[in-house]
Amino acid sequence: MKMRGYEVLNNPFMNKGTAFTEQERNTLGLTGLLPSHVQTIDEQADQAYKQYQAKQTNLEKHLYLSQIFNENRTLFFNLLDKHVAEFMPVVYDPTIADSIENYSDLFVNPQNAAFLDINHPENIEATLENAADGRDIELMVVTDAEGILGIGDWGVQGVDIAVGKLMVYTAAAGIDPSRVLPVSIDAGTDRQSLLDDEGYLGNSQARDRGDDYFAFVDKFVKTAQNLFPHMYLHFEDFGRSTATKILNTYKADWPTFNDDIQGTGIVVTAAVLGALAITGEDIKDQIYLTYGAGSAGTGIANRVLAEFMQQGLTEEEARQRFYMVDKQGLLFDDDDTLTDEQRPFARSKSEFENASELTNLTAVVKAVKPTVLVGTSTNPGSFTQEIVTEMVANTPHPKIFPLSNPTRLHEAMPDDILKWSDGKALVAAGVPVDPVTYNGVKYDIGQANNMLVYPGLGLGTIVSQAKVLSDGMISAAAHALGGMVDASQPGAPVLPPVSSLREMSERVAVAVAQEAVDEGINRQTLSDIQAAVKQAEWIPEY
């Protein structure tokens, strides 16, 4: 039966609020349920923007926008579209970290998420069906919230990252918001403050990482694929010990994507390519140092390594140019605590005269003389003046990318890096930062956040209905993004600005869909890819 009256008003996918026309009010049983004046979406958006501006803190702004999201998706995305660069840090990173930390206290609405409970694997199918509520889902973002940004384990409260990533998918790539599903896997939490909190809304039990957990994930993936056979599945903020294992289990069979590993890998590869376009250097001459060799650190290194090989180096030659530092210092091959992902990058102690001293980043920078330094360590302030000065002494334009989120965890802030390097460093940061003026030059700082790429990657995969997300599609995305810098401007950023998110996403989507077609893994026939991508984009208008 067709929805009527309050059912319509309370459905965020259908609700237009005061913008329902007189005729719609008559046919949908809304007569008398709204004030008489009919508004346009632009009037609604203007009014909402004024209210938004009156809020004092970013968290208040975030909650206000969430309220509009909860009530009226079209208006929310129309507003977001009008103010994308201003709103992105409020709906997404870094403010989303505050909303996650306070989720249980602030809870008002489940936001159409699916809440899967590790204690009830028998409810997986019903949960997904209930949450989809008859909608044909083409994209899920799932998190178990073991490694939210750099802030760790937040249990069920991490569901907000799935909701937030999906907001960015629609804002950046026009993914239809009625065809997405945020999913939380509540596998418990090891955060004592949540376990001690009577108001905590998730399972108050230790996090499960055992066989039960992997069986649960397996049941979820298979049930979801069965219910929605064309779905693209995005994994977000899983823990270091499970993320790669899960991705590797499914990536050869279904279109699955891990944002921290693959999305970040693409963005940083694009940032390296952008930086090289600015300096005119050759990628093959770069020495690459990872600081913080977890999901993102190793994922990025693998993608950049693949780029070195694509540009002509053998794997052995390429690996010679990579070093990794984690808590213990430079990673060596005699260390039996290395993860499977770290091991291929470990070095031999015999390469160094002072191997036993290479237990901190400063000593390693002095020893290996990196030209590219990427921080995914969650260790704030670790890119010190001494390190930056040392890099400048060894390379004319060091590429320094502090990526740990949120802002308070950044390894260094761009203004300091530019000051310490006398304007020579090429910098990108994980969160948005204002331009830096140094010695009369304005430096725009690229935001090396995976949000620059995952929306377009998803759109390209969905439009082509690719059977899997292939390595070639991932590489195509990095090149599409890496080719967008304007190297002729002094102080140009190494990545395109967030204000051109839509253009970026479209470009990435076209490149990705084209690659799927070239590889013959598309399940959707596409004669004009550009047109198909454009046509797939949902527009936030009534």
Ligand SMILES: NC(=O)c1ccc[n+]([C@@H]2O[C@H](COP(=O)([O-])OP(=O)(O)OC[C@H]3O[C@@H](n4cnc5c(N)ncnc54)[C@H](O)[C@@H]3O)[C@@H](O)[C@H]2O)c1
């Ligand atoms: N900008 C982006 O797009 C982006 C994408 C993904 C992750 N990140 C950020 O990167 C960080 C790491 O995320 P992850 O998913 O890889 O987490 P992770 O837990 O998998 O990895 C973190 C790694 O850092 C290491 N580490 C912790 N403290 C350290 C220290 N003092 N010195 C050296 N290494 C240390 C840990 O041992 C671990 O290997 C987070 O802050 C996250 O927000 C940013």
Ligand SMILES: O=C(O)C[C@H](O)C(=O)O
């Ligand atoms: O969520 C972000 O802003 C980027 C990234 O996926 C992260 O985990 O930090």
Ligand SMILES: [Mn+2]
């Ligand atoms: Mn993440």
